[in-house]
Every structure is written in C-alpha cells, then in structure tokens.
Amino acid sequence: MATSLISRQLALSLQKNLWLSAPGCRHVSKAAAKTQVEFDYDGPSMKTTVPGPRSQELAKQLGDIQNVGAVHFFCNYEESRGNYLVDADGNRMLDLYTQISSIPIGYNHPALHKLMSNPNNLTTFVNRPALGILPPDNFPDKITESLLSVAPIGMTRVQTMACGSCSNENAFKAMFIWYRNKERGVSGPSDEELTSCMINQAPGCPDLSILSFMGGFHGRTLGCLATTHSKIIHKLDVPSFDWPIAPFPKLQYPLEEFTRENAQEEARCLEEVEDLIVKWRQKGKPVAGIVIEPIQAEGGDNHASVDFFSKLRNIARKHGCAFHVDEVQTGGGCTGKFWAHEHWGMDDPADIVSFSKKLLTGGYFHKDALQADKAYRIFNTWMGDPSKNLFLAEVLNVIRRENLLEEVTRSGKALLNGLYELQAQYPGLLSRARGQGTFCAIDICDDKTRDRLLLQARDKGVFLGGCGDRSIRFRPALIFKEYHVHLFLNIFNDLLAQHK
DSSP, rough: OHHHHHHHHHHHHHHHHHHSSSGGGGOOOOOGOOOTTTTTTTBBSSOOOSSSSSHHHHHHHHHTTTTOOTOOOBTTTTTOOTTEEEEEOOEEEEEEEHHHHHHOOOEEEEEEHHHHHHHHGGGHHOOOTTTTTOOOOOOOHHHHHGGOOOOOTTEEEEEEEEEEHHHHHHHHHHHHHHHHHHHHHTTOOHHHHHHHHGTEEEEEEEEOOEEEEOOOOOSHHHHHHOOSOOHHHHHOOOOOOOOHHHHHOOOOOGGGGOOHHHHHHHHHHHHHHHHHHHHHHHHOOEEEEEOSSBBBTTOOOBOOOHHHHHHHHHHHHHOOOOEEOOTTOSSSSSSSSSSGGGGGGSSSSOSSOOOOOOOGSSEEEGGGGGOOSSSSSSSHHHHHHHHHHHHHHHHHHHHHHHHHHHHHHOOOOOHEEEHHHHHHTTTTTTTEEEEEEEEEEEESHHHHHHHHHHHHHTTTEEEOEEEETEEEEEOOTOOOOHHHHHHHHHHHHHHHHHHH
16 A cells, blocks of 8 residues: 555656646646537636626525525526536536536537427427326337436336435335335235324334435435435424434545555444444334435545445345435436446345436336335326436437547546646645546535635636535536546636635
8 A cells, every 4th residue: 555655646746747847837738639519618708706796686586585595696598508507697607516416418408409399299398297197108118218228237117206305205115115015924004004104103104214324415305304414404403213324434535545444444334334223123113224325425425435335235135124326416427337336346236226417307216126016105296207208318319429428437537637636736725536437526625715716716617516514526517528627627726826
C-alpha cells in the first residue's frame, strides 16, 4: 500500500508541475478535442448573477402560492439544449446536476422531439389511463421494449410506478407481503388477521421491520422516511417506525490505497448488521428486508466494496430477509453500467431493484416470489404513465446507438482524474475525490465553503449540487463528453484559485 501511495503522490506531483507550467493552468489539451453534441451550445453564457431579476420576480409571485424556499432559480426549458440549462434571465449554464440526476440524454434531445411529433404517439400523450385496471392494448409490448430490455439479472417482472418514493414504498409493501406469506405457508390469513388489520393492530398489521443504513436516502413518504437517514430536515416532526439502522462503512479514498483499513471498517458494519437482525427478531420486530443504495447519493456519495455488498447479500439470505437494491439515483447508466450493482459481478445480486430518475418513470423489478398474491395489494390510480415508457424506449435507443455507456466511462475517468489533480493542487480545500463513471463527488473543507463554491460556480456558468455534510456531487447527463469535463475543470480551477 505504501508503494502504491508513493507512486500516486509522485504521479500527482508531476501532473501538478506540468499543469502549473502550462499557460493559464488550463485543463483543455489536444487529447480533449472538442466533439460537439449536435444539439448542444458551445459553452456557458452569463448575463446576470443567479438568480437574476426575472427569477426573483417569479419567486415572489410563486411565493404567494406555495413555499419557494428550495427554488434555486426559474428556467427557460425551451431554450435549454444538451448539457446546458438556460434560466429565466437568459443565463446559460453547463449543468452537472441535471434535475437531481434525472435527465438521461440532455435537454431537448432531437430524438425525443421527433417522438413527440409522431401522430401515432398522440393518444399515448393525451390519455393517462389507470394502468392497474384499464391498461392500453400495446402496454405489454411497450413495457417489453423499454423496461424489460434493461431488466437486472435474474428478473423478468417489473411493476411501474410514478416516482422514486412510491417505487420504494411499494417495494417495501411487496417485501412485507412476501415475508408474511412465507411465514403462513399454504394457509391464508386468519379471521383475526383480517379484522385486526382494519384497526391497525397485530396480527393483521404485523410488527415487521426494514433494515436500512445511516446516510441512506430512500424517499420522503412515510414508510420510506423511516429508512432515510441523510438530512435532519427530511425527518423532523414526522412520526416514524422503530426499524433498525445499521452503520454504512466510512471508507478512505482512493479505495485501492486503503484496502486493509476499509476491509476492517466494512467487517465492523457487517457484524453490526447481523447483530441488529438478531436484536430486532428478539424484540418481536423481525427484519423482513434490507434496503441499500449501491452508492449512497444524497447522504454524501458514500461507496463500499464489492466484497461488502456480496457479504451483505449473503447475510440477507442467511436470515431470510429480502434484499432490496435502491437504484433510483444510480440506475440508468451514470456509473458506466446501466445498473450500478452490475459492478458487483454477482449472479444473484438482489430480490428487488427500484428505479426512477434517469429511467423517466418509476417502479421496481422483482423476482417471481415477490409478486403480490392478490389484486389491489400493490396498486394506485395511475401506476406510472405509458408516455414515460415511450420516452424511455427512445432514450434506450439513443444510449445504444451512440454508445453512451462507453462515453460515460471515458468522461468519468477524465472527471475523476481532474478532481484528483485539483485535490493535489488545493489540499486545504478539497479531499476524498471519488466516483464511478461520471457519478463522482469531492469533499470541500467545510459546509459553508461548499455552499459558497456552489453559488460562485453558478454565477460563472456551471450548475452543481451538494450532498452529505460538505460534498459536491456531479450528476451530468449521459451525453457529457470529455470536452465538457475540461470546460468544467477550467472554471472550477479559477474559482478555487480565488480561495487559496
């Protein structure tokens, strides 16, 4: 490990010296030749600070109607293109946040405009059916064309939903139903269960639990909120369930340089997981399922090793718990594979995989055993939207046609290497650069400096997001190229130089 660390420090030192000797200390090089996205702009263009006068005016107007405390600025989506978001004041920003990681192939992609203009698709956009009772006659074909074409390994069933929170909420319900049916065997629910459930009492409403991890984020609805542990503001004043919360490994980065230390930390966390499962069973609240993100996103872009996830999967099997992988933010290609859990290389990685964001619709894939046993047990009015599946099918066509997963891998490598360089250049400001594909993050020295940098970057034409206590997260679209990486690094370096 020591040899590896010295080699990296030497390499970074050489990179730093070469970089400093270059005119203007720029990152763009011959190796990063500009390859323009067909419908992209050629760079940021700023006319005002952000939010500008028009955004501020609109905020006052909307503030009379609803809470606007979380609104950054108002947008002109007609003028937004590719990797660039245009605001109501005409400011054009390179967007590395993409609506909280939910824009797959950029703004106003021509393929999606073409889809909208096809008259054969008109009824799909005009009508939003109650899919659980009255699906359209082409729905099985469209689901097969879109979602089932990217189904995780070992899964042939998918349940559509509208958003990430309701996807996870219903996935939790599916795990509870599966667990109780497994306990009952062939017998159905008793009369006592049927009556007691109507007054929120056991045994009809069993005292089961879901094990989650500190730092995890799975949504803001009531059940999901019991498994969300990323920010106080999400949970304050809301009643919750007595469910077990395990520690998520706090690793040192780069991961390959701290394998021994990180292995010890992961072993500690896995031991705690088993202890909690036993403890909650003894409390009369058995763990029906374990839910985890392949990379904790909202909680700070926290990573764990393949070995950790493999052993956690085995713990779930050992104790008869369903294993739920939440890919709401990591799914859709941003890690260089369509599903982040594919990096684990496991033959049987999960029982349930939830999704949303870059897949444009919500839902979860699941094994046959977790299929609800009766109608209306997993149900709501819309259960998704066929128009979103139509969009997704075209997005998948673009991803395949343009080899965007390979693009993500190339751009991600350039982005992470650039963050390593900046980290070496500004050790007092930056630390713990980490990432998989373009799903990257870096820590800032404190939260106030992080928040200030986010605002300053925005005024310079780069839109970024924060996560965790003091991290900046990078969530560009899949069409984000190496050229855009170096464009960002140049602007970010200029901002960091002002803080030296």
